[in-house]
Structures are given as C-alpha cells and as structure tokens.
Amino acid sequence: MLEVRNLSVVYPDGTPALQNLSISLGTREVLGIIGESGSGKSTLALAIMRLLPPDANVKGEILYNGKDILGLSKSELERVRGTEIAMIFQDALSAFDPLMRVGPQIVEKAVIKKALGYEEARARAIDLMRGLGVTNPEARFDAYPHELSGGLRQRAFIAMGLFQKPKIIILDEPTSALDVITQAQLIQTIRGLKEVGLSMIFITHDIALASTICDRVAVLYAGKMMEYGSVHQVIRRPIHPYTQGLIESTPTLSSVRRGLKVMKGYLPNLKSLPGGCRFHPRCPYATDICRSVDPELAELSDGRLVACHMAADPK
Amino acid sequence: MANVKLNGELLFGISVILFFTITSFFGKYFIPINPSVQHLSAAFQPPSWSHPFGTDYLGRDVFARTLEGGSVSIEVGVAAGLLTVVIGGLVGIFSAYYGYKVDITIQRVVDIILSIPLIVLALVLVALFGSSIALIVFAIGILTWPSLARITRAETLSLKERDFVYAEIVAGASGIHVVFRHLIPNQAKTILVYSGLAMSSATLIQAALSYLGFTGGSVSWGFDLYMAQQYIFNGSWWMTFFPGAAITLTSLGFYMISEGLRKMWR
Amino acid sequence: MSSPPFLSLRNIVKRFTKVVGGQTTLISAVDNLNLDIFLGQSVGIIGESGSGKTTLGKIMVKLLDPDGGTISFGQKDITRLKGSGLRDFRASVQMIFQDPYSSLDPKMRVKDLIADFYRLANKKPTREDILRQLELVSLDQDVADKLPHELSGGQRQRVAIARALSLNPKLIVADEPVSALDVSIRSQILQLLAKLQGQAGVTYVLITHDIATLPLLVDYIYVMYAGSIVESAPTRTLIDRPLHPYTKALISAVPDLDGNRESGLPIPPGDVEEATHSGGCKYYGRCPYAMAVCRDVEPSLRTVEKGVMVACHLLDR
Numbered sequence: 001m002l003e004v005r006n007l008s009v010v011y012p013d014g015t016p017a018l019q020n021l022s023i024s025l026g027t028r029e030v031l032g033i034i035g036e037s038g039s040g041k042s043t044l045a046l047a048i049m050r051l052l053p054p055d056a057n058v059k060g061e062i063l064y065n066g067k068d069i070l071g072l073s074k075s076e077l078e079r080v081r082g083t084e085i086a087m088i089f090q091d092a093l094s095a096f097d098p099l100m101r102v103g104p105q106i107v108e109k110a111v112i113k114k115a116l117g118y119e120e121a122r123a124r125a126i127d128l129m130r131g132l133g134v135t136n137p138e139a140r141f142d143a144y145p146h147e148l149s150g151g152l153r154q155r156a157f158i159a160m161g162l163f164q165k166p167k168i169i170i171l172d173e174p175t176s177a178l179d180v181i182t183q184a185q186l187i188q189t190i191r192g193l194k195e196v197g198l199s200m201i202f203i204t205h206d207i208a209l210a211s212t213i214c215d216r217v218a219v220l221y222a223g224k225m226m227e228y229g230s231v232h233q234v235i236r237r238p239i240h241p242y243t244q245g246l247i248e249s250t251p252t253l254s255s256v257r258r259g260l261k262v263m264k265g266y267l268p269n270l271k272s273l274p275g276g277c278r279f280h281p282r283c284p285y286a287t288d289i290c291r292s293v294d295p296e297l298a299e300l301s302d303g304r305l306v307a308c309h310m311a312a313d314p315k
Numbered sequence: 316m317a318n319v320k321l322n323g324e325l326l327f328g329i330s331v332i333l334f335f336t337i338t339s340f341f342g343k344y345f346i347p348i349n350p351s352v353q354h355l356s357a358a359f360q361p362p363s364w365s366h367p368f369g370t371d372y373l374g375r376d377v378f379a380r381t382l383e384g385g386s387v388s389i390e391v392g393v394a395a396g397l398l399t400v401v402i403g404g405l406v407g408i409f410s411a412y413y414g415y416k417v418d419i420t421i422q423r424v425v426d427i428i429l430s431i432p433l434i435v436l437a438l439v440l441v442a443l444f445g446s447s448i449a450l451i452v453f454a455i456g457i458l459t460w461p462s463l464a465r466i467t468r469a470e471t472l473s474l475k476e477r478d479f480v481y482a483e484i485v486a487g488a489s490g491i492h493v494v495f496r497h498l499i500p501n502q503a504k505t506i507l508v509y510s511g512l513a514m515s516s517a518t519l520i521q522a523a524l525s526y527l528g529f530t531g532g533s534v535s536w537g538f539d540l541y542m543a544q545q546y547i548f549n550g551s552w553w554m555t556f557f558p559g560a561a562i563t564l565t566s567l568g569f570y571m572i573s574e575g576l577r578k579m580w581r
Numbered sequence: 582m583s584s585p586p587f588l589s590l591r592n593i594v595k596r597f598t599k600v601v602g603g604q605t606t607l608i609s610a611v612d613n614l615n616l617d618i619f620l621g622q623s624v625g626i627i628g629e630s631g632s633g634k635t636t637l638g639k640i641m642v643k644l645l646d647p648d649g650g651t652i653s654f655g656q657k658d659i660t661r662l663k664g665s666g667l668r669d670f671r672a673s674v675q676m677i678f679q680d681p682y683s684s685l686d687p688k689m690r691v692k693d694l695i696a697d698f699y700r701l702a703n704k705k706p707t708r709e710d711i712l713r714q715l716e717l718v719s720l721d722q723d724v725a726d727k728l729p730h731e732l733s734g735g736q737r738q739r740v741a742i743a744r745a746l747s748l749n750p751k752l753i754v755a756d757e758p759v760s761a762l763d764v765s766i767r768s769q770i771l772q773l774l775a776k777l778q779g780q781a782g783v784t785y786v787l788i789t790h791d792i793a794t795l796p797l798l799v800d801y802i803y804v805m806y807a808g809s810i811v812e813s814a815p816t817r818t819l820i821d822r823p824l825h826p827y828t829k830a831l832i833s834a835v836p837d838l839d840g841n842r843e844s845g846l847p848i849p850p851g852d853v854e855e856a857t858h859s860g861g862c863k864y865y866g867r868c869p870y871a872m873a874v875c876r877d878v879e880p881s882l883r884t885v886e887k888g889v890m891v892a893c894h895l896l897d898r
Contacts, residue, residue: 036763036764036765037763133850135850135851149852150630150852151852152852179629179630179790179852179853180629180790180791180792180831180834180835181629181830181831181834181848181849181852182629182852183834183836184834184836184848185848185850187836188848205763205764206764206836207764207838208835208836208837208838209836211836211838212836235838245765246764246765247838249764249765249767249768250764250767250768250838251767251768251771251791251793251794251797252793252835252836252837252838253792253793253820253832253835253837254837254838255793256793256796256817256820260768260771260772260797261768262768262769262772263765263766263768263769264769266733266735266736266766267733267763267765267766282765477683478678478679478680478683478684479683479684479685479686479687481639481644481676481678481684482676482678482684482741482744482745483697483701484644485642485643485644485671485674485675485676486671486675486698486701486702486745486748487667487668487671487672487701487702487748488701489664492701496697497686497688500686500688500689501686501687501688
C-alpha cells in the first residue's frame with residue numbers, strides 16, 4: 001500500500017535526520033517505528049505527509065498505490081491528506097483550536113471538501129466517537145478541547161483523523177502523554193481499527209508497547225534503520241545490539257525478574273555522528289570494522305533486515 | 316551575553332550619547348565660552364564663527380548653552396533612568412515572587428501612581444522641597460518605575476514556576492537569594508533593554524519639566540526652548556533649533572541603544 | 582519498625598478549585614492521607630495523573646502547604662514552619678524534578694549550580710569538591726564548565742542529582758526522575774540512583790506512574806488513586822499479588838515484552854478526571870467488582886497481612 005524507498009532527509013540547518021530509509025506497509029497491517037529522540041521517526045511521519053519545511057532536502061520516493069507522494073501537486077496532496085492518509089500525534093491539545101468546540105473541528109474538513117451536510121456529518125462524528133469508546137459522545141461533540149480529559153481528547157483527535165475514512169493512519173506517539181490505563185484503553189481501540197481494515201504506522205519509543213500491537217517493526221537509531229522484521233523476530237529474538245540493548249534496558253515488570261541491564265553511552269548528536277557504525281560507541285560487540293565502516297542493511301535467512309557487521313545469522 | 320553583534324541602531328545610539336556626554340562634560344575645557352554671560356548688545360546674532368550657534372535674547376552664546384544643558388539632560392536622563400530601573404525592577408520581582416497580599420497591595424500602589432499627572436507631582440514636590448536637580452531626578456524616578464514593575468512582575472510570575480526555582484527553595488534558599496541570584500540574572504536582558512527606554516523618556520520628561528520652568532537651577536534645553544518660542548517670528552531660528560535638536564537627539568540616542576540591544580538579543 | 586518515622590504525614594488534605602465550562606468545583610488533590618517515611622526504607626508512590634502524587638511530593642518537601650493535616654519531622658511539627666525554622670529540614674530533605682530542562686538555572690554553569698547549593702548550606706566549596714560531586718554521578722570533569730543547554734537530558738539529570746547530594750540529605754524525593762529521558766538512558770539513571778542509595782546512604786521517595794522503575798530502588802510501594810492511598814505493600818508482594826482492583830488493573834495494563842499480557846482483566850472505563858465517584862469508594866464507577874456498599878461507604882485502609890494495607894470492601898470479609 002505504502003512504500004518508502006531510500007528516503008533521506010536533511011534539514012535546512014544541515015542536520016541529517018534520515019538516511020536511506022526503506023519500509024513498506026501492507027493492507028490491514030500495523031508497522032511499528034521504534035526509536036528515541038533523534039532517531040528520525042517523526043521526520044518519517046512528516047515526510048510521508050509532506051509536512052517537512054519546504055527548504056528541507058528530501059530525496060527518495062514515497063509510493064502510495066504506485067504514485068510518489070513527494071511528486072504530487074498541491075491539489076492532489078490535499079486530496080490525499082486526510083482522505084487517504086491521516087496522522088495523529090502526541091499532543092492532542094495543540095491539535096485543536098482552543099476557541100472552537102471539538103465537534104465542528106472533527107467534521108470541518110469533510111464538510112468543506114466533500115460538501116457533506118453538517119447534520120449528517122455531526123451524526124457520523126458522534127457514531128465514530130462512540131465506536132472509539134467516547135462516553136456520552138453527543139455532549140463531547142459540543143465540548144471545548146480543554147474541557148476534555150487527555151484520553152478523551154486523544155480519542156477526539158483520532159475521530160478527526162478517521163472521519164474522512166482514510167486507508168492509512170500514522171500515529172506518532174499517540175499514548176505518550178497518557179496514563180497506563182488510558183493507554184491500554186486506547187490500544188484496545190486501535191486494535192479495533194485494525195480489525196476494520198485500517199493500515200497503520202505506529203511510532204513510539206516504547207518497545208514493549210509496540211510489541212502489543214504491531215505486526216512488523218523497524219528500529220531506528222540516529223536517522224538510520226538498524227533492524228526490520230516481524231515483531232516475533234525483532235522483539236522476541238533481537239539480533240541488532242541496539243535492539244537487544246533497548247529491550248534489556250527498558251524497565252518492565254518482567255525486567256524485575258530478569259534484572260535490568262544498562263546501556264552505556266549517550267545518544268549521538270546528529271550533526272557529529274561517530275565514524276563507522278553510529279552505534280559503535282555504545283555497542284558491547286564493537287570491533288575495528290564497526291568503528292570505520294557504516295554497515296549496510298543486509299537480509300538474513302529469516303527474512304529480516306539488519307545493519308550490523310557482527311550480526312550472526314540465525315539458523 | 317557572549318555574542319555582541321553590533322547593529323545600526325546600537326552604533327547610532329552609542330555614538331550620539333557618547334558625543335553628548337563628552338561634549339557636555341568636557342567641552343568646557345576646549346571651548347572656553349561662558350554660557351551665562353550676557354552681552355545684550357550682541358543679542359539675536361545668527362550663527363557665525365565667533366558664535367557657532369548664534370546668540371539668544373540676552374546675548375548669551377547658544378552653543379555654550381547647548382553644551383551646558385547637555386550635562387543636565389544626560390545626568391538626569393541616566394540617573395532617573397537608573398532609579399526607575401532599580402525601583403521598578405525590584406518592586407515588580409518581589410511583588411510577583413511573594414505574591415498574595417504583598418502583590419495585591421503593590422499592584423494598587425502601581426495603579427495609583429500611574430494615575431498621578433507628572434506636573435502636579437512636580438509642583439507639589441517643588442513647593443515642599445524647593446527646586447533642584449536631585450528633586451527632578453527623584454520626581455521622574457517615582458513616576459516612571461511602575462511600567463517596568465509590570466514587565467518584571469509578569470516575567471517573574473512565569474519564572475518562579477520553573478523547577479530550578481523550586482529546587483532552590485527546597486535547598487533552603489531565602490527569597491533574597493532566589494531574587495538576586497536567579498530571578499534577576501534570568502531577566503537581565505529585558506531589564507537592560509528597558510533601561511534604555513527609561514533613560515530616553517527621562518530625558519524627555521526633564522526637558523518638559525524645565526520647559527515649564529522647573530530647571531533645578533541649571534541651564535537647561537527645555538527652558539531655553541520655552542524662552543526662544545517667543546522670538547520665532549523675528550527670524551531667530553537658531554534659538555529654537557539647537558536646543559530642540561539636542562533634546563530630540565539625546566532622547567533618540569538612548570532609545571536607539573535600547574532598540575539596538577533588543578535586536579542584538581532577539 | 583521500632584524507630585520513630587523520619588517524616589510523618591497525618592490527615593493531609595489539599596484542595597484545588599477547577600473551573601470547567603463555567604462551573605467551579607473543588608477537587609481534593611490529596612484527601613486525608615497518612616504516610617510514614619523511615620530512614621533506610623525507600624518507598625515508591627505510584628499513581629497516574631490526577632492521583633495527587635505530585636501534589637503529595639511537593640507537600641512532603643514543603644514546597645506546598647497542605648490545607649489540613651500535620652507534617653512531623655522527627656518529633657517536631659513543621660506544618661506551619663517557614664523560613665529559618667526549616668533549616669534542619671531543608672538540609673535533610675531534597676527533591677529531584679521530572680524535567681531536566683527546567684530544573685537547572687539556564688544562566689549558570691554546572692560548577693556554579695553545585696557551588697550554589699554548597700553555599701546554601703553555609704559551606705565554601707573548592708574545585709575539588711565540585712569535581713568530586715561530578716564523579717559521584719559519573720560525569721566527566723569538563724562538564725563542570727558547561728551551561729545546561731550544552732548538556733543532554735541524562736547529563737542534566739545527573740547534575741541535578743549531584744547538586745542535591747551536595748547538601749548531604751537523608752531523604753530525596755524524586756518526582757518522575759526518568760520519565761522525561763530517552764529510554765536507553767533511563768536505566769543508567771536508575772542504576773545511578775541505586776548505587777547512590779548505598780554509597781551516600783540516602784533514602785528515596787520515588788513518585789512515578791511507571792511501576793516498572795520501582796523494584797530497583799524501593800522496598801515498599803504506596804498506590805494512590807484520586808488523592809487517597811488505596812493499597813500499600815512490599816514491592817514484590819504488590820507486583821505479584823495485587824489486591825485492590827485498581828492496582829490489579831494498573832499492573833495488567835502495563836505493556837510487557839513477554840508476550841501480549843492479556844490477563845483477562847477488563848480495562849476499567851473512563852479515567853480519573855471524569856469517573857471519580859463521591860460518596861463512597863472513589864473507584865466505584867470503574868470497578869468490575871463493585872458492590873452496593875462500595876457506592877455508599879468509603880472503605881478505609883486496613884492491614885490485611887503483615888505490611889500489606891488495602892482500602893477495599895472486597896477484603897472486608
């Protein structure tokens with residue numbers, strides 16, 4: 001459905017945010033993009049939606065149903081955005097105009113674009129919100145953004161994203177600002193969307209969270225993809241040292257029994273990346289070749305991709 | 316404050332003020348003309364080599380008077396400006412920091428002062444204490460500090476919610492410590508920019524006061540301007556032009572310094 | 582515990598006014614709470630947003646005054662004390678904040694930030710003292726001359742810890758110390774805090790919403806819901822055998838890597854802000870086991886077994 005080919009993004013100030021990234025999203029699939037700050041995960045989302053600053057240097061292709069998003073005209077782009085591909089991000093409060101009620105904002109684009117009647121749109125929005133788990137949706141429709149709790153606001157945001165019935169929805173850290181229980185509620189809702197046939201790109205820094213909902217994952221570090229495969233492969237049996245380190249050093253309830261390992265070092269400054277493999281200063285297996293040559297993504301026998309000189313092929 | 320990038324405004328402002336400061340305070344050593352000596356026979360003379368700015372209605376040399384007036388204007392401008400900044404800055408910061416009753420009371424005081432007309436206050440003070448430069452500085456300072464207090468209060472209200480202020484309190488820092496070591500340094504640029512504005516308006520206010528007769532006993536541009544008005548129609552343009560230009564330039568000079576600093580630190 | 586508590590909170594109440602759609606309501610951020618902190622026994626306070634945990638933390642370090650109740654430091658009632666009367670208290674109890682980007686004065690260099698605290702304790706620090714503090718938190722010497730914006734989040738948090746330690750406190754209240762940090766850095770800071778527990782002899786009160794970060798550092802956990810403690814137990818006991826329905830929901834909602842944790846437990850609907858019931862148990866509207874008594878009578882915190890306390894009518898039998 002969506003194919004990103006060799007995407008590279010350099011910001012106007014010279015920061016290399018993404019390097020040669022290639023991923024693909026199939027129908028009814030949830031692809032997880034896992035990364036920390038500076039990994040390029042949000043840049044990827046913005047690139048797909050063409051929301052990067054106009055003077056950013058963008059190379060590569062983003063193919064949606066065969067057509068390159070990066071080459072679309074303004075009118076074609078406006079048609080794709082919202083109706084075909086939608087995006088939700090972390091801070092739902094800033095996504096809404098604080099002076100307008102939530103309901104009108106949810107239906108706004110559809111009413112303007114497809115000339116959907118307001119009453120019809122309102123009914124549809126209320127149904128949608130109910131389906132997303134919003135209690136008392138009629139009242140919420142008329143509420144102002146600040147009157148809703150974080151969880152409700154996020155659901156309203158999702159309703160806004162889904163309103164025009166897109167095929168793909170990108171979720172950038174949708175639950176990071178929420179409590180664990182609200183997060184669990186939202187994940188359940190998102191799983192429901194998957195059942196209904198939506199394809200999703202789920203961006204998060206929480207690898208455990210990704211494992212509960214994603215089918216395949218891509219692990220990004222400092223702008224480059226380190227590992228790419230199914231959740232079963234990458235998260236249950238990680239091969240790349242960064243993935244391994246991330247899993248072993250994330251505090252989870254099972255780490256209480258397993259014990260928590262510590263990943264040494266700092267996240268690199270994108271403007272002054274280490275030579276060779278960008279992860280080598282923090283890697284317990286780093287050798288000379290790691291310090292001098294940046295590894296290419298290689299396909300292993302189980303079908304996953306790993307960018308590591310020391311990756312042992314699982315037999 | 317590490318990067319000092321000079322810009323046009325800053326250069327202009329500094330040059331003007333520096334020029335007036337040097338000429339007013341040290342000019343007398345190079346140009347030995349007495350600004351107060353009257354040569355009634357030589358009154359109303361247009362600019363010439365012996366009198367570069369001409370003479371006034373009493374035959375006094377306008378050039379010398381312009382230089383002499385400068386010392387008063389710069390003195391009052393700087394002193395009243397500093398007084399405004401110190402009072403306004405501290406009051407605004409403490410008012411916001413301690414909050415509650417202190418804040419409410421001080422805000423009322425601010426409102427009251429902002430409603431007092433300058434001239435009325437000046438008259439009252441002169442009637443009570445006699446006319447002098449110190450009094451003028453005091454009067455201007457008292458009336459103009461509230462504007463800065465409003466600014467520093469707003470700035471402080473947001474700063475004091477920052478975690479580093481909480482950390483200081485938890486470590487046992489007193490209000491004084493927090494204000495002087497943390498709140499003021501974090502607003503230093505705002506306060507400095509404002510000080511230029513304060514000096515600019517202090518200069519204008521001083522000119523206005525001396526125009527009305529409150530000269531504080533010294534030669535002053537404003538008063539000269541007042542006296543010169545009557546003689547505009549006999550063609551003695553130099554009597555109004557030079558004092559007027561001097562007031563404008565000095566005030567503008569301070570203002571440009573303020574603008575220049577603001578631009579530099581954006 | 583035979584020795585008296587180091588810090589004791591009794592019947593603490595703190596209310597805030599909230600204005601929603603023209604209606605002003607009074608919300609109890611902390612509702613009649615009791616808590617004892619003993620030196621040598623680090624505790625965790627777990628709750629979500631709206632639970633009142635951050636408010637409680639601020640009350641504990643006297644950044645916020647409670648509307649009711651008493652705070653005792655040793656044998657002394659410090660509830661109403663201010664200023665110089667709190668000197669001993671301020672030297673013994675420190676706080677570490679969540680946001681490493683706002684907890685350091687952006688205008689001061691690291692060495693001055695640390696020296697500032699030494700001076701508050703009336704000590705004059707030497708360069709060696711500063712470097713020693715930096716070493717304590719595994720920071721390089723050259724960090725001393727840097728400004729906060731030149732440091733990463735993890736480094737800033739280390740500076741905040743080094744600074745707090747320069748006062749030699751006995752108790753450190755840490756409010757979400759790693760939540761704002763990148764995931765791969767969190768374990769470093771947690772390990773540092775664990776190391777310092779032994780090395781510097783500090784006791785922690787760790788306030789967080791991430792229960793997985795607690796076992797490394799605390800022996801005892803309090804669970805907060807809507808301003809009250811609903812359960813408290815030793816760490817492993819709480820995690821392995823949670824008793825209160827909220828605690829159970831909380832633990833099962835935490836995503837884990839060992840397979841999808843579908844424990845079969847229904848996810849409670851709504852959230853604290855809207856669904857807090859008044860007049861009975863606050864969890865009433867969301868609890869899958871709710872009974873009639875839960876609607877009308879607020880359960881009190883009772884000891885169920887040694888060291889385990891729960892506020893739930895289910896355990897009243």
